[in-house]
Amino acid sequence: MSENCNHDCSSCGTTCGERKESQSLRVPANPNSHIKKVIAVMSGKGGVGKSLVTSMMAVTMQRRGYKTAILDADITGPSIPKVFHLQGKVSGTDLGITPATTKSGIKIISTNLILDNETDPVVWRGPILGGVVKQFWSDVNWGEVDYMFVDMPPGTGDVPLTVYQSLPIDGIIVVTTPQELVSMIVEKAVNMAGLLSIPILGIVENMSYFVCPNCKEKHHIFGQSKLKEEAERYGITNTATLPIEPSLAQRCDAGTFEDFEGDFLNSLGSILEGK
Ligand SMILES: Nc1ncnc2c1ncn2[C@@H]1O[C@H](COP(=O)(O)OP(=O)(O)OP(=O)(O)O)[C@@H](O)[C@H]1O
Known part of the structure; x- marks a missing residue:
């Protein structure tokens, strides 16, 4: 036992015979933040539409009347500000960094909102990347949030692991493509x-099909979906599909993403609500 022992193992890094519980790697939230549910959106690799699904889930919950936020943990490839057409840098007060806010009121923090130029490359090593995510949690004054979505860095490497261990993630949505x-x-x-003992709340198969604007038929460009069977193999019953929808990409470019029409991920919204 250390001579300075205060008998609070959760705040101590010393491994001694008296330790009663493992040291928690959780980072405390900003004292002004009251965040009820934290949902991570992850993918096995990049470019499968993880940021689009994160943004769509946030808009879906915001439309249902919840206070919603996005923490963009994809530090080296931040796409969220572009989806919502957010430009410029965030500022802060004595209470912490103030997140940017979209047209409909979704709160957002992202590396691109703290860089001088959004085209500046982020050439930071792993521990710094993990440190930035922790600061997005602890130094941002999020205020009241019902649902926070975390756009995870792709894959299962060092930074995703840091996020899962540092933030109180309630569940995960996995984004994938048919292939x-x-x-x-x-x-x-x-x-x-x-x-990590975190429940998977659902799997979204993005680019699952394409509806031809002329014949209105559904085409499974990458082959018939095996989503249900594959999800069942992992014991996951909640699934959703998203079509290849050029208007979604166009809306991202035009800054009108929040006005998209359709209820693509409504079923997952109900799962989050517990319905
Ligand atoms: N269903 C879709 N229909 C049309 N365009 C899509 C669809 N899904 C994604 N896209 C487009 O594909 C591109 C990549 O999507 P997105 O940025 O969401 O992927 P990502 O998995 O987050 O990538 P990264 O890992 O690099 O951040 C974007 O331009 C997006 O608008």
């Missing part, structure tokens, strides 16, 4: 969630 779904990459993501 990726049958690969071992998704299985790795699912297994990581299992190792």
Whole structure:
């Protein structure tokens, strides 16, 4: 036992014979933040539409009347400010950094909102990247938030692990594409969630099909979906599909993403509400 022992193992890094509980790696939230549910949106690899799904889930919950936020933990490839057309840098007060706010009121923090130029590359090493995510949690004055969505860095490496261990993640939404779904990459993501004992709330198969604007027929460009079967293999019953929808990409470019029409991820919204 250390001579300075205060008998509070949760705040002590010393491994001694008296330790009663493992040291928590959780980072305390900003004292002014009251965040009820934290949902991580992850993918096995990059470019499968994780940021689009994160943004769509946030808009879905905001439309249902909840106070919603996005923590963009994809530090080296931040896409969230672009989706919502947020430009310029965030500022702060004595209470912490004030997040940016979208047209409909979604609170957002992202590396691109703290850089001088959004085209500046982020050439930071792993521990710094993890440190930035922790600061997005502890130094941002989030205020009242019902649902916070965390846009995770792709994959199962060092930074995602830091996020899962530092933030109180309540559940995970896995984003995949038809081709990726049958690969071992998704299985790795699912297994990581299992190792960390965080429940998977659902799997979204993005780019699942395309509806032809002329004949209105559904085309499964990457083959018939195996989403249900694959999800069942992992013991996951909640699934959703998103079509290839050029208007969604166009809305991201035009800054009108929050006005998208459709109820693509409503079923997952109800799962989050517990309905
Ligand atoms: N269902 C879709 N229909 C049309 N365009 C889409 C769809 N899903 C994603 N896109 C477009 O594909 C691009 C990549 O999507 P997104 O940035 O969401 O992927 P990501 O997985 O977050 O990538 P990264 O890991 O690099 O951050 C974006 O330009 C997005 O607008």
